[in-house]
Each structure stands twice: as structure tokens, then as C-alpha cells.
Amino acid sequence: MAVSIAHLGPSGTYAEAAALVYSNWLTQNFHQESLLCPYPSIAQTLSAVASEQADLAIVPVENSIEGSVTTTLDTLWILDNLQIQRALILPISHALISHANKIESIQTIYSHPQALAQCQAWLERHRPNAQLIPTNSTTEALQQLADDVNAGGISSQRAALLYKVPILAHPVNDHPDNCTRFWVLGLQPSTGGNYTSLAFSVHDIPGALVKPLDIFAQKGINLSRIESRPTKRSLGDYLFFIDLEADTRQSFVQSALAELRQHTDTLKVLGSYDILSKSIVDLADL
Amino acid sequence: MAVSIAHLGPSGTYAEAAALVYSNWLTQNFHQESLLCPYPSIAQTLSAVASEQADLAIVPVENSIEGSVTTTLDTLWILDNLQIQRALILPISHALISHANKIESIQTIYSHPQALAQCQAWLERHRPNAQLIPTNSTTEALQQLADDVNAGGISSQRAALLYKVPILAHPVNDHPDNCTRFWVLGLQPSTGGNYTSLAFSVHDIPGALVKPLDIFAQKGINLSRIESRPTKRSLGDYLFFIDLEADTRQSFVQSALAELRQHTDTLKVLGSYDILSKSIVDLADL
Numbered sequence: 064m065a066v067s068i069a070h071l072g073p074s075g076t077y078a079e080a081a082a083l084v085y086s087n088w089l090t091q092n093f094h095q096e097s098l099l100c101p102y103p104s105i106a107q108t109l110s111a112v113a114s115e116q117a118d119l120a121i122v123p124v125e126n127s128i129e130g131s132v133t134t135t136l137d138t139l140w141i142l143d144n145l146q147i148q149r150a151l152i153l154p155i156s157h158a159l160i161s162h163a164n165k166i167e168s169i170q171t172i173y174s175h176p177q178a179l180a181q182c183q184a185w186l187e188r189h190r191p192n193a194q195l196i197p198t199n200s201t202t203e204a205l206q207q208l209a210d211d212v213n214a215g216g217i218s219s220q221r222a223a224l225l226y227k228v229p230i231l232a233h234p235v236n237d238h239p240d241n242c243t244r245f246w247v248l249g250l251q252p253s254t255g256g257n258y259t260s261l262a263f264s265v266h267d268i269p270g271a272l273v274k275p276l277d278i279f280a281q282k283g284i285n286l287s288r289i290e291s292r293p294t295k296r297s298l299g300d301y302l303f304f305i306d307l308e309a310d311t312r313q314s315f316v317q318s319a320l321a322e323l324r325q326h327t328d329t330l331k332v333l334g335s336y337d338i339l340s341k342s343i344v345d346l347a348d349l
Numbered sequence: 350m351a352v353s354i355a356h357l358g359p360s361g362t363y364a365e366a367a368a369l370v371y372s373n374w375l376t377q378n379f380h381q382e383s384l385l386c387p388y389p390s391i392a393q394t395l396s397a398v399a400s401e402q403a404d405l406a407i408v409p410v411e412n413s414i415e416g417s418v419t420t421t422l423d424t425l426w427i428l429d430n431l432q433i434q435r436a437l438i439l440p441i442s443h444a445l446i447s448h449a450n451k452i453e454s455i456q457t458i459y460s461h462p463q464a465l466a467q468c469q470a471w472l473e474r475h476r477p478n479a480q481l482i483p484t485n486s487t488t489e490a491l492q493q494l495a496d497d498v499n500a501g502g503i504s505s506q507r508a509a510l511l512y513k514v515p516i517l518a519h520p521v522n523d524h525p526d527n528c529t530r531f532w533v534l535g536l537q538p539s540t541g542g543n544y545t546s547l548a549f550s551v552h553d554i555p556g557a558l559v560k561p562l563d564i565f566a567q568k569g570i571n572l573s574r575i576e577s578r579p580t581k582r583s584l585g586d587y588l589f590f591i592d593l594e595a596d597t598r599q600s601f602v603q604s605a606l607a608e609l610r611q612h613t614d615t616l617k618v619l620g621s622y623d624i625l626s627k628s629i630v631d632l633a634d635l
Contacts, residue, residue, distance in 0.1 A: 106469075125579070125584070126579070127579055127581065127582075127583060127584040128579060128581050129419070129579070130419055130577075130578055130579045133415070133416055134466075152584065176462060176483065180420075195485075197462065197483040197484070197485075198483070199481075199483075238581055240582070240583050242584055244584060272562065272572065272575065273559075273562045273563060273565075273566040276558065276559045276562060277559060277563070280559045286558065287585055288577065288585065288587070289558065289575070289577055290577055291416075291574070291575055291576055291577075292416055293411070293412070293413055293414060293415070293416045295413065295414050295524055296413075296526070297413060297526050298411070298413040298438065298528055298530060299573055299574065301574070
């Protein structure tokens with residue numbers, strides 16, 4: 064039976080591209096067929112798995128330029144039954160697409176706020192007076208472009224093909240090394256791997272944050288990322304999301320987590336997982 | 350001579366409300382007149398001060414529900430000459446405003462993405478099928494509401510008065526304790542105060558982050574916030590923004606910073622400052 068994979072839609076988003084990479088990899092390695100299911104928001108993508116409408120969700124976690132995708136972290140803290148199965152890193156290369164015959168005629172540019180932010184300097188240089196209109200995904204406004212030759216969109220080259228809109232400039236992102244890390248999540252326990260992600264809340268920050276970090280330092284466990292999010296209770300009250308270079312199947316990692324549990328208020332282990340190799344992502348012709 | 354205060358516009362934003370509180374406080378305490386100057390983005394608000402077009406900038410730093418305002422942090426890391434003069438915390442209470450005669454007729458709702466996110470559950474409950482359209486500020490789309498009786502906006506009650514749009518529901522934010530912290534920044538050295546904010550980059554995270562936190566723990570300096578941001582060089586390479594309950598005029602704080610400098614790549618002290626008392630903010634009739 065086909066595995067259903069929820070992702071942010073509509074068709075042509077980077078999340079869909081990531082889902083396609085994962086889907087191809089499932090087919091090639093496990094002869095597992097899959098079915099892509101677009102959702103209008105990241106929260107709905109994750110909730111679809113939590114409520115068993117879909118088997119897996121693939122969601123962006125952080126971008127090398129714009130940082131954390133906070134909706135993903137906040138939703139995962141609430142839906143505590145989801146486990147990370149795998150991660151993958153997708154290179155992000157934006158195009159300016161439009162039915163205009165030249166860049167200079169474009170008056171309005173639509174895209175997701177993260178994509179607009181990633182092309183800020185390019186847009187400032189080439190279309191300083193264009194109106195930038197944020198949308199819920201990089202592809203949400205693309206169907207409207209046919210009706211307005213003075214409008215453009217920032218999206219992937221793949222989206223340009225799908226929506227049949229000419230590419231006027233590519234790449235238009237300010238930083239060439241633009242990439243986004245995605246997590247594949249499901250209800251089944253994660254199978255283990257070289258990376259472990261955690262989320263925890265502490266009563267009181269000062270010493271309380273030093274202690275958890277010290278536990279990992281003492282055991283020689285590398286911490287590759289720390290991110291704070293508000294608890295939404297009051298200003299100054301935070302949750303922490305931490306990525307470790309560690310596998311929960313190892314006993315010293317388990318003992319570090321047991322020790323951590325004593326120094327945190329709520330601790331959620333989001334799973335141990337591997338990153339899908341770069342060569343698999345690069346080979347995918349997206 | 351009047352002090353010019355740059356803030357995110359157009360008129361009616363929460364940033365303008367914060368600027369008014371600060372402006373009133375300057376008048377009452379120092380007989381200092383001030384002039385409010387709206388800018389179309391937070392980056393332009395900060396750049397106006399860096400390029401001496403305005404004397405002060407007032408910008409949001411974090412919201413109790415949606416977390417850090419990343420544009421503020423990223424712009425401050427680049428414009429390294431700005432110093433924090435003071436902080437203030439503004440309660441945020443959103444209204445749904447529209448020329449529609451009832452909530453049920455509203456088809457489209459405009460607002461800043463942070464404001465839409467803060468009212469997510471309320472909107473889901475009352476207008477689940479309305480189209481949510483993100484804008485650059487809570488007030489950007491309000492002038493259009495007069496032309497479309499099926500459109501609404503999420504903004505402050507003050508903005509409803511300014512733009513003469515009826516309030517259909519208030520408050521519509523999901524969390525009652527919604528507030529935003531703002532920083533007032535200028536080119537002059539900060540005068541000192543109970544809070545100090547820093548930003549630094551480290552070569553390599555694992556031990557490198559434990560050490561800075563340990564320096565503060567050893568000296569009994571409370572850390573009230575830690576936030577990571579990408580360096581925009583490559584995924585996994587971060588800057589850290591830290592708030593301390595400490596004053597750089599004290600010698601043990603200066604020695605902690607000197608020690609910290611040895612364990613960081615680039616260290617920027619953004620200033621020591623006080624928070625404008627809650628009673629002053631509450632008294633301001635906004």
C-alpha cells in the first residue's frame with residue numbers, strides 16, 4: 064500500500080520537492096510506493112499525521128539564511144506524538160518568474176516572506192520600487208500571474224515549469240549557499256541514527272540552561288544547534304530545541320538523557336535519525 | 350531641537366504606539382520634544398539611525414507568543430554602531446476591524462503575519478474559511494478596507510480609530526498575555542542599566558557555547574534569554590544573542606565580558622539599559 068506524505072502545498076513548493084526526493088528514495092531502496100498530499104499550512108501538514116490522515120509529514124525546520132521555521136517547532140511542541148524518521152537538506156535556488164517581457168516591467172512580486180527575504184538585496188538592486196506581496200507559500204500566487212503581466216513571483220525553476228510561467232532571472236537569492244533542512248516525521252518510533260533532537264522547558268533559565276549543556280559537554284556529546292522559543296505563557300519564559308550529534312541507542316546517550324530529565328521541566332525526545340545523503344538529494348532532478 | 354524617532358509605519362502600528370509612549374516619557378521627564386518618523390520596514394528604520402537620518406529608532410525585539418523578531422536581530426548584527434538606550438514592553442491587544450455589518454460576511458482578512466499567527470485559533474473558530482492575507486505591517490492594508498466591505502484587518506483599537514474602521518471584535522488574540530518588547534536604539538553610547546544585551550559568533554558550537562554560559566554562571570550573572578541566528582554562511586553556523594541581568598558599569602561584569610571575548614569569534618556589546626516602567630506604559634492611553 065502506498066505511504067501518504069503530507070507537505071506544504073500547492074504543487075511546486077520546496078516542501079513538495081523535498082517530499083519527491085524522499086518518495087524516490089523510498090521507491091529505490093524499499094520498493095515502497097508513496098502518495099504526496101499537499102496541505103495549506105505547515106501546522107495542518109503536521110496535524111494530518113497526528114490525526115492519522117497521512118502516514119508521514121515532511122516539513123522545513125531551518126533555512127541557512129532565514130533561520131528556524133518557528134511554526135514547525137511550535138507545532139511539534141504541541142503535537143507530542145510525532146517522531147523524526149529522517150532529515151534531508153535541499154539546496155534552494157530561487158527564480159524570478161513572470162509573463163512580463165522584461166524585468167523592468169514588473170510592478171508587483173509575490174512570494175513566501177522567507178523567499179522574499181532571501182532575495183532582498185537582488186530585488187533592491189533590480190526592482191527597488193516593486194511592491195512585494197507576501198503569500199502563504201512560494202507557489203500560492205502563481206496561478207494569478209497569467210492574468211497580470213506586470214506581476215511576478217519568486218519560486219523554484221520547477222514551479223515555473225509546473226505553472227508554465229517564463230523564468231526572467233535565476234538565481235535571484237542573495238546568498239549562493241542557500242539551503243533548507245527538512246524533517247520527515249511519523250507516528251512510529253524513530254529507528255535511530257547519528258542525530259538526536261530534543262525539546263525541553265526549564266523552570267528558570269540562569270543556571271538551568273548551563274546544566275543541560277554541561278551534561279552533554281561532560282559526556283563529549285556535540286551539540287550542533289540550540290534554539291529558543293517562547294512558551295507563550297509570559298515574556299521571558301522559553302522552551303529550548305537542541306540537536307545533538309548522538310544516537311539514543313547508545314547507553315551513554317541514554318544516561319545523559321536520564322540526567323537531563325532531572326534538570327528540565329518537560330523533556331521531549333523528538334527522535335534519533337540519519338540525514339539522507341547529499342548525493343541522493345543532488346541526483347534528484349528537481 | 351526635536352529628537353526624531355524612526356519606527357515601522359504607516360501610522361497606527363504597535364511600533365508607533367511604542368514610539369508615542371517613549372516620546373511622552375521624554376517630554377515629561379526631560380522636556381524633550383520629539384518627532385515620529387514612519388519607515389516601511391524594520392531594516393530601514395534601523396538604517397535611518399545608522400545613516401544619521403533619524404536620532405533614535407524604536408523596534409520590536411520579541412513577542413511573548415511569536416518569539417524573536419529576526420529582522421531586528423539580523424539587521425543589528427550588520428549595523429554594529431547602534432546602541433540600546435532603553436527597552437519597553439507594550440501589551441498587545443488585537444481587534445478585528447471591518448466595514449462589514451457582521452463578522453460572518455468577512456471573506457478576506459489582512460494583517461502582519463505575526464498578528465495573524467497570534468489570532469490563529471480565534472480566526473479558525475469564527476472565520477475558518479476566510480482568506481488570510483499577510484501584509485508588511487498591521488496597518489498597511491487598512492486604507493483599502495473602505496473599498497471592500499467583505500474585507501477585514503487585524504490591528505490595534507488605536508488603528509481602528511485612526512483609519513475610521515469599525516471594531517467588530519476585540520480582543521481576538523488567542524493568548525491574553527500577549528506583549529512585545531521593544532528596544533530604543535541610537536548612535537550615542539548607552540548610559541548603563543540593569544540589562545545588558547550581547548551578540549557573538551563562535552568558531553565551533555559544542556564546547557564553545559558551554560564556555561560563554563559558564564563564564565556568566567561562575568560570576569552569578571543571570572542570563573534571561575539566549576537566541577541563535579544563522580550566520581548566513583552555511584547551515585549549522587550560528588550567532589548568539591544573549592540578554593543578561595547585569596550592568597556593564599560594574600567591574601565584575603566588565604571582567605566577565607573580557608573573559609568572554611577570549612572565547613568568542615566576534616563579540617558585540619549592544620548596550621546596558623533599563624526597562625521603561627510598566628506603570629508608564631500602562632498610563633499611556635493608546
